[in-house]
Amino acid sequence: MSQSGTDPGAVPGAVPGAAAGVRGVKSALRTVALLELLAQRADRPARLDELAEELGVPRSSMYQLLRTLVDCGWVRTDTTGSLYGIGIRTLLTGTSYLDGDARVCAIRPYLDEASDALGETIHLARLDGSHVVYLATRESHEYLRTISRVGRRVPAHAGALGKALLAERLGGELPLPEGPLAAYTPAAHTDRAALLVDLERVRERGYAIDREETVTGIAGFGFALRYDVPAVDAISCSVPVARLTDDHESRVVSVMREIRTKIESLPAPVSGAPDWR
Structure with a gap:
């Protein structure tokens, strides 16, 4: 699902079938795209540069997004702070979908x-x-x-x-x-x-x-x-x-x-x- 080579002004992770006339929130779409990408990688943690390139997002913006999601438990990082993977909060959300x-x-x-x-x-x-x-x-x-x-x-x-x-x-x-x-x-x-x-x-x-x-x-x-x-x-x-x-x-x-x-x-x-x- 690489976004490399796409229009740099395009928002990665746009969801097909969105309501007509409703403009997506760029930060929200980036967050969803990042979480889905980390989920797809499963046991293959990613580095900052990989994620920024894959989603077509500036490195500085990707770092800020990652740190925010790490603090909230949606993304986890290793002891060096250089590798990122999906966080435990995503599991809690998934189980609530099934229970509800x-x-x-x-x-x-x-x-x-x-x-x-x-x-x-x-x-x-x-x-x-x-x-x-x-x-x-x-x-x-x-x-x-x-x-x-x-x-x-x-x-x-x-x-x-x-x-x-x-x-x-x-x-x-x-x-x-x-x-x-x-x-x-x-x-x-x-x-x-x-x-x-x-x-x-x-x-x-x-x-x-x-x-x-x-x-x-x-x-x-x-x-x-x-x-x-x-x-x-x-x-x-x-x-x-x-x-x-x-x-x-x-x-x-x-x-x-x-x-x-x-x-x-x-x-x-x-x-x-x-x-x-």
Whole structure:
């Protein structure tokens, strides 16, 4: 997401879909862009010069912003004061998002039910632009996964969760980037036409299948939750392909369909609750 070489007067981190006619606050956009960049780097701390160059911000301005965020706990620095990473306050904010979402709280027991019935890894995710974000996960005790942690963002076209949600949208409304699609594995779609064919199959069968498109050796089965139109949330079950027999696949689909029906039958959030966009 480098901003290098862009118009020096442009504000980095501008958010698509902002209200028409509303001018963004430059300092706020810089702060958001910085926090998102540090979050993307995960365990790779950054130096002041790297951050200033990446976001197209003067070094002095970046230093002042970093020091302010360090003092507030949103950014952390090492003992030398030369390396920066995401701070603990971002974790507190993220968990409050989950705790304050009535849908997530209501769905969690059904993820437990699916996990107990199948013994596999179960996910709940939400569409976020061209990606899906994991909101909850129940891990299988049979194998370890490396990408299923809460808060992880994965391209929507690359897995069962995202494809289940993309299939709920018409072809011209797909939130996909221009050009070739990014691939995590050789099995993932990189061509929009091929993806559209796959999405039509998803609509026909009623759920999405990911055969090693996100992680080599793992198959996924994704089911859109249609309490919103179009759906923004989905659940999935992930299974190692090494033990995915025809009988087990049929059971996974059966159980996940039943869980989806139970979730979609839940009462709507109480009257007066925010209708989040």
